[in-house]
Amino acid sequence: MTSQTQSVRGTGRVASGPAPGDASAANVAAEASARPALPPVRRRPLRPRLAPWLFVGPALVLAAGLLLAPLVYTLVLSFRGRQVAGGGLGLATEVWVGLDNYVRSLTDPALYASFGRMLVYALIAVPVTMGLALLFALLLDHLATRFRRFSRVSIFVPYAVPGVIAALMWGFMYLPGVSPIRDAFAAVGLPEPDLMGPVSVFFAVANVTIWGSVGFNMVILYTSLRGLPQELYESARLDGCSELQLALRIKVPLIVPGVILTGLFAIIGALQVFSEPNMMMTLTNSITSDWVPMMLVYRDAFVTNDLYGGAATAMIITLVTLVASLGLLKVLQRRAFGGES
Amino acid sequence: MNSRFTKLGGIAAIALAASLVAGCAPASGGESSSDDDGPIVLRYWSWAPNVAAIVDVWNEANPDIQVEVNTSTGAADIVAKLSAAKEAGTLPDVSNTTYENLPNLVVNGVADDITDAFGGYEDQVATAAWDLTTFDGVNYAVPQGTSPMFLFYRADIFEELGIDAPTTWDEYAEAARTIHDADESKYLATFPANDAQLFAALSQQAGAEWWSLDGESWSVDIDGDASNQVADYWQGLVDEGTIATFKTWTPEWQAALADGTLASWISAVWAPPLILQNAPDTEGQWGAVRLPQWNEGDAVSGVLGGSGTIVTTGTKYPEEAREFAIWLNNSEEALQAYIENASIWPANLAGRELPALRETTPAALRESDPSFYDLAAQIDEETVTVTWGPDVALAYSAFNDAFSTAITGGGSFQDALTTVQDAVVDDMTSLGFTVE
Numbered sequence: 001m002t003s004q005t006q007s008v009r010g011t012g013r014v015a016s017g018p019a020p021g022d023a024s025a026a027n028v029a030a031e032a033s034a035r036p037a038l039p040p041v042r043r044r045p046l047r048p049r050l051a052p053w054l055f056v057g058p059a060l061v062l063a064a065g066l067l068l069a070p071l072v073y074t075l076v077l078s079f080r081g082r083q084v085a086g087g088g089l090g091l092a093t094e095v096w097v098g099l100d101n102y103v104r105s106l107t108d109p110a111l112y113a114s115f116g117r118m119l120v121y122a123l124i125a126v127p128v129t130m131g132l133a134l135l136f137a138l139l140l141d142h143l144a145t146r147f148r149r150f151s152r153v154s155i156f157v158p159y160a161v162p163g164v165i166a167a168l169m170w171g172f173m174y175l176p177g178v179s180p181i182r183d184a185f186a187a188v189g190l191p192e193p194d195l196m197g198p199v200s201v202f203f204a205v206a207n208v209t210i211w212g213s214v215g216f217n218m219v220i221l222y223t224s225l226r227g228l229p230q231e232l233y234e235s236a237r238l239d240g241c242s243e244l245q246l247a248l249r250i251k252v253p254l255i256v257p258g259v260i261l262t263g264l265f266a267i268i269g270a271l272q273v274f275s276e277p278n279m280m281m282t283l284t285n286s287i288t289s290d291w292v293p294m295m296l297v298y299r300d301a302f303v304t305n306d307l308y309g310g311a312a313t314a315m316i317i318t319l320v321t322l323v324a325s326l327g328l329l330k331v332l333q334r335r336a337f338g339g340e341s
Numbered sequence: 342m343n344s345r346f347t348k349l350g351g352i353a354a355i356a357l358a359a360s361l362v363a364g365c366a367p368a369s370g371g372e373s374s375s376d377d378d379g380p381i382v383l384r385y386w387s388w389a390p391n392v393a394a395i396v397d398v399w400n401e402a403n404p405d406i407q408v409e410v411n412t413s414t415g416a417a418d419i420v421a422k423l424s425a426a427k428e429a430g431t432l433p434d435v436s437n438t439t440y441e442n443l444p445n446l447v448v449n450g451v452a453d454d455i456t457d458a459f460g461g462y463e464d465q466v467a468t469a470a471w472d473l474t475t476f477d478g479v480n481y482a483v484p485q486g487t488s489p490m491f492l493f494y495r496a497d498i499f500e501e502l503g504i505d506a507p508t509t510w511d512e513y514a515e516a517a518r519t520i521h522d523a524d525e526s527k528y529l530a531t532f533p534a535n536d537a538q539l540f541a542a543l544s545q546q547a548g549a550e551w552w553s554l555d556g557e558s559w560s561v562d563i564d565g566d567a568s569n570q571v572a573d574y575w576q577g578l579v580d581e582g583t584i585a586t587f588k589t590w591t592p593e594w595q596a597a598l599a600d601g602t603l604a605s606w607i608s609a610v611w612a613p614p615l616i617l618q619n620a621p622d623t624e625g626q627w628g629a630v631r632l633p634q635w636n637e638g639d640a641v642s643g644v645l646g647g648s649g650t651i652v653t654t655g656t657k658y659p660e661e662a663r664e665f666a667i668w669l670n671n672s673e674e675a676l677q678a679y680i681e682n683a684s685i686w687p688a689n690l691a692g693r694e695l696p697a698l699r700e701t702t703p704a705a706l707r708e709s710d711p712s713f714y715d716l717a718a719q720i721d722e723e724t725v726t727v728t729w730g731p732d733v734a735l736a737y738s739a740f741n742d743a744f745s746t747a748i749t750g751g752g753s754f755q756d757a758l759t760t761v762q763d764a765v766v767d768d769m770t771s772l773g774f775t776v777e
Binding site: 301303 | 417418420421424425428444445447448449450476477534535554556557558559586587588590591592593594596597602731732734735738741742744745746748749750768771772773774775
C-alpha cells in the first residue's frame with residue numbers, strides 16, 4: 001500500500017517535472033500542508049485508489065505496446081541471423097546465432113568511433129543549448145518590454161520545424177555552391193568558410209539541433225521563473241540587490257532542478273541524435289553512414305539489410321542510454337527532485 | 342534533444358487514435374483482399390514517376406483484377422522495405438526492383454520464380470536485360486528497361502571553348518583541364534562519392550567483374566586491376582583539382598547543372614528529363630555521346646541501373662500477378678503509356694521501335710545524328726554482361742563511406758576500394774556464401 005501511494009505520488013511528480021517551478025516551491029509547500037491531513041492508508045475508499053490508475057493506465061498500455069513490445073522483439077532479433085544454404089543464389093534462412101551479433105558489434109571499431117563523434121557533438125550541443133535557453137529565459141523574465149511575447153514566440157518557433165526539414169534548410173545554407181552564408185562572407189571581402197569540413201561539420205550539425213531546441217528549453221525555464229514567488233525579488237531588492245545579482249543569486253539557484261531536468265533530456269537527446277546528420281549525409285562527404293551510433297543502426301537495419309546486427313547494436317545503445325541517464329539521475333536526484341527519494 | 346519526448350508523446354497519441362479508428366473501421370488496406378464477388382486486388386510497389394497513369398490503363402481493361410499502386414518506396418531502399426515486409430508477412434504482390442538488388446531479393450526469398458509464365462519471352466527481350474533477371478535458367482523478374490550509358494555535355498560551352506566531345510578518357514581529362522583553366526569556378530564534372538553505381542559501371546567498362554559466380558562459389562573482385570585503373574584515373578583528376586567532388590542529387594549539384602558550373606554528366610538514357618527538371622534553362626543545349634573509351638576506337642559500356650518487375654513469394658494470386666507483371670513491361674499499351682509518362686528505354690524489343698520513342702529527341706538535347714535512341718540501341722549492344730552479387734546495397738554503402746573519407750581526408754581511392762572489397766567479402770562469408 002505504501003509503495004502504491006509512493007509510486008502514484010512519484011508518477012505525479014514526474015508528470016509535473018517539465019514545470020519544475022511548482023515542483024520546487026509550490027508543491028513542496030502544498031505537500032507539507034497536505035501530508036498530516038492524509039487519512040491512514042487502509043481506510044481510503046476504493047475510488048481514489050482507482051482514479052490514478054485510470055489516468056496512468058493508457059500511458060502504461062502505450063508504453064507496453066509501443067516501447068516494451070518492440071524492445072523485446074528487437075532483443076529476440078538480436079540473437080538471430082541469416083544463413084544461406086546451397087551456395088550460389090541459395091535461399092537464406094533465419095537461424096539462432098546466440099551472441100554472435102553482439103560480438104560483431106562490440107568488436108567493430110566503427111561503433112566506438114561513432115560514440116566518440118557523438119560525444120564531441122554532445123559537448124558542443126548540450127552546454128550551448130542549456131546556456132542559451134537559460135540566458136533567454138532570464139532576459140525574458142527581466143525585460144518588461146512589449147516585445148516579450150513576440151520574442152518568446154520567435155525563439156520557440158524553430159522547435160515547431162521538424163528535424164529533417166531543419167537539416168535540409170541548414171544544409172542548403174552550408175552547401176558551398178549555394179550557401180548564402182558564404183556569399184555574405186564574400187560580399188564583405190572575408191574568406192569564405194568551409195561550413196561542412198571534417199571539423200566544422202560537428203558545429204554544423206550541433207547548430208541545427210541547438211537552433212531547434214533552445215526555444216523549448218527556454219519555455220520550460222521561463223515557466224519555472226514565472227512560478228517563483230515575487231516576494232523574494234522584493235526583499236532582495238530591498239537589500240540592495242542589482243538585477244544581475246538577482247538573476248544569478250536568486251533566480252538561477254531556485255530553478256536549478258528545472259535546469260538539471262532539461263539538461264538530462266538534452267543529454268539523452270544527444271545520445272539519440274540521428275535525423276539531422278543522417279539528412280546532411282546526403283549533402284556532404286564529411287558525414288559517413290556510421291557517423292553517430294543511431295546512424296550505424298539505421299544503416300545496418302535499413303540500408304545494408306542486416307536487421308539482426310542492427311538490432312544488437314540498438315540493444316547496446318539502449319543499455320548505454322539507460323545506464324547513462326539513470327546514473328546521472330541518481331547523482332543529481334537531490335537537486336533535480338528537491339530531495340525526494 | 343528534449344523535444345524528442347514531446348514528439349514521442351505526439352506520435353503515441355496519434356498511434357493510439359489511429360488504432361482506435363482502425364479498431365472501429367472494417368479491416369481494409371493491409372493485405373490484398375477480395376470478397377467472393379469483388380475483384381482481385383493486387384498491390385504493386387513502384388517508384389516510377391506517373392506510374393499510376395500506366396496502371397490505370399490496366400485497371401480499365403481488367404475490372405476483375407484491380408491493381409493498387411504504392412509509390413512511397415524508392416529504388417534505394419526497396420530491398421530493406423521488401424525484406425521488412427516479408428518479415429511482417431505483408432509483402433505486396435508485385436514490385437519494382439533494380440537489377441542490382443535482384444540477387445539479394447532472390448536470396449532473401451522475396452522474388453518468386455516466374456519461369457512458367459515468362460520463360461517463353463526470351464526472343465522478345467533485349468539480351469542484356471534477360472541476363473540480368475535470369476539465374477541458372479530461372480526467371481526471377483520481368484525486365485522493364487535497360488540503361489545505356491551516355492556522356493551528356495553542354496554543347497554550347499564546349500563550342501565556346503573549342504572542345505570536341507571526348508571519345509577517349511585522355512580527351513575527357515584534357516577537356517576537364519581546358520574548362521577549369523578557362524574559369525576556375527567551372528568544372529567538366531564532379532566525382533561523386535555517393536554514386537557507387539556510376540563507379541561500378543565505369544569499372545565494368547574497364548573490364549572489372551565485381552562479382553562472379555562459378556557454380557556454387559563466388560568471386561569478389563572490387564579492388565582488382567581494372568577498378569584500380571579507374572580509381573587512379575579519377576584520383577588524378579581530383580588531386581589536380583580539375584574536377585569537383587560534391588555529391589550528386591544535392592541542391593548544390595542542381596545549381597551547378599543549371600548555371601553551367603558543371604559542363605557534363607555521365608549518366609544513362611533516362612537522364613534527359615532529369616536534366617531538364619534541374620536545369621530548365623538549358624533546354625536543347627545538351628549533346629549526348631557514347632562514354633569515352635580507354636582505347637581509341639573501342640566501343641564498350643557498363644551497366645548503369647535499369648530495373649524490372651518481380652512477383653513476390655507473398656502473393657495470394659501468383660497467376661494474376663505474373664500476368665500483370667508481364668503486361669506492364671511487354672504490352673504495347675503499357676509501353677506506350679510508359680514512354681509518355683515515365684522516361685524508360687524498354688527491355689522489350691518491339692517497344693523500342695514504338696514511334697512515340699523513335700520519332701522524338703528528348704527536349705534537353707539538341708537534334709543529333711544519329712538519333713538519341715538509335716545510339717541508345719547501339720550502346721545497349723556494346724554493354725558488357727554483368728553479374729550482381731547478393732549484397733550490392735552493402736557494397737554501395739561501404740563505397741559511399743570509404744570514398745567520402747578518402748576525399749575529405751586525402752586518402753587513396755585504391756585503399757577505399759580495398760575497404761569496400763573487405764566489407765563485401767566479410768559480409769558474404771558471414772552469411773554462409775562460399776567466397777574464393
